[in-house]
Amino acid sequence: MTQRRIVITEFMDAGAVQSLRARFEVRYEPTLVDDSAALHAAVAGADAVVVRNRTQVNAALLAAAPRLRVVGRLGVGLDNIDLERCKARNVTVIPATGANAQAVAEYVVGTAMLLLRGAYRATDEVAAGRWPRTRLSEGREIRGKCLGLIGFGGIGQLTATLAQAVGMRVAGYDPAFDAGAAVWAAQGVEPLALDAVLACADVVSLHVPLVDSTRNLIDAARLARMKRDAVLINTSRGGIVDEAALARALVAGELAGAALDVFAHEPLVAGSALAGTPNLLLTPHVAGVTAESNERVSSLIAQRVAEALEAPRR
Numbered sequence: 001m002t003q004r005r006i007v008i009t010e011f012m013d014a015g016a017v018q019s020l021r022a023r024f025e026v027r028y029e030p031t032l033v034d035d036s037a038a039l040h041a042a043v044a045g046a047d048a049v050v051v052r053n054r055t056q057v058n059a060a061l062l063a064a065a066p067r068l069r070v071v072g073r074l075g076v077g078l079d080n081i082d083l084e085r086c087k088a089r090n091v092t093v094i095p096a097t098g099a100n101a102q103a104v105a106e107y108v109v110g111t112a113m114l115l116l117r118g119a120y121r122a123t124d125e126v127a128a129g130r131w132p133r134t135r136l137s138e139g140r141e142i143r144g145k146c147l148g149l150i151g152f153g154g155i156g157q158l159t160a161t162l163a164q165a166v167g168m169r170v171a172g173y174d175p176a177f178d179a180g181a182a183v184w185a186a187q188g189v190e191p192l193a194l195d196a197v198l199a200c201a202d203v204v205s206l207h208v209p210l211v212d213s214t215r216n217l218i219d220a221a222r223l224a225r226m227k228r229d230a231v232l233i234n235t236s237r238g239g240i241v242d243e244a245a246l247a248r249a250l251v252a253g254e255l256a257g258a259a260l261d262v263f264a265h266e267p268l269v270a271g272s273a274l275a276g277t278p279n280l281l282l283t284p285h286v287a288g289v290t291a292e293s294n295e296r297v298s299s300l301i302a303q304r305v306a307e308a309l310e311a312p313r314r
């Protein structure tokens, strides 16, 4: 039997790549995603591809990869993968469900503390000998504040547990669970309608997939429902928050702060609506990426892709 081939198009933990090399022919090129001609040429003989969120597994890639049987996703969002086409082609898509949830949940609680406290915005001033103590004395504690979760799947639920551990109350909205669903009581989270969560939360955190019903979910009207001293954190997907409306709300002081890890277009283009916006933290889609989660995600995907390739063909 010919050796099965795996093409890895974005970064993966070295140990996991090594474990695949022991069993398969592996081409590991973490920058392949940036050159679509090279990417499409590379997948021509591939039985499996392993991607993060930037590689578009679309009609063009699938057409360029006639032998493809397996797509390993080093993460959980599947909006860069044409699932319908994969299904029609009998290509198995394997996400790393649960493996980066802890990283995202810690990012949310840590960032909520940073935004509420606001004490960390004076490094240059303090280094230069100024002492803005009065201005920075109004920071808030997280204990007793309400976390509003939009989306109560794997990451939303883990974020609730972490937030409760630091004394937050938690409310949530998720159309998959009605108010009587056991998951709310089991997690000690109050189920509310979307607008009610937005209106009562001190910290709103988004944990929904990017689908038609969530595109621009947090638009100008929904931002206006939030409390003026509340903060918004988006680690889910770009396109769910209207970035221009958020920038306007922050400039106008209608919201106390925000953190965005994901954007409608990644990387952001210079001169985006978000540039220069006050009380805004930006990170480059790393909420789910830590040394530990990279190892967990990579080894899970290496193992499951290997199993799928070695399983008899359905």
Ligand SMILES: NC(=O)c1ccc[n+]([C@@H]2O[C@H](COP(=O)([O-])OP(=O)(O)OC[C@H]3O[C@@H](n4cnc5c(N)ncnc54)[C@H](O)[C@@H]3O)[C@@H](O)[C@H]2O)c1
Residues within 6 Å of the ligand: 075, 076, 077, 078, 098, 100, 104, 150, 151, 152, 153, 154, 155, 156, 173, 174, 175, 176, 177, 207, 208, 209, 210, 213, 214, 217, 235, 236, 237, 261, 262, 285, 286, 287, 288, 289
């Ligand atoms: N920034 C990062 O590094 C990073 C890392 C991991 C996951 N993510 C993203 O986080 C998001 C959540 O991941 P997850 O693993 O918890 O997914 P999940 O599938 O376990 O949960 C998503 C939940 O959202 C709910 N939902 C769908 N539409 C909704 C709506 N209109 N309003 C409220 N809830 C809605 C679903 O019912 C589901 O329970 C995904 O978008 C994923 O891509 C980002």
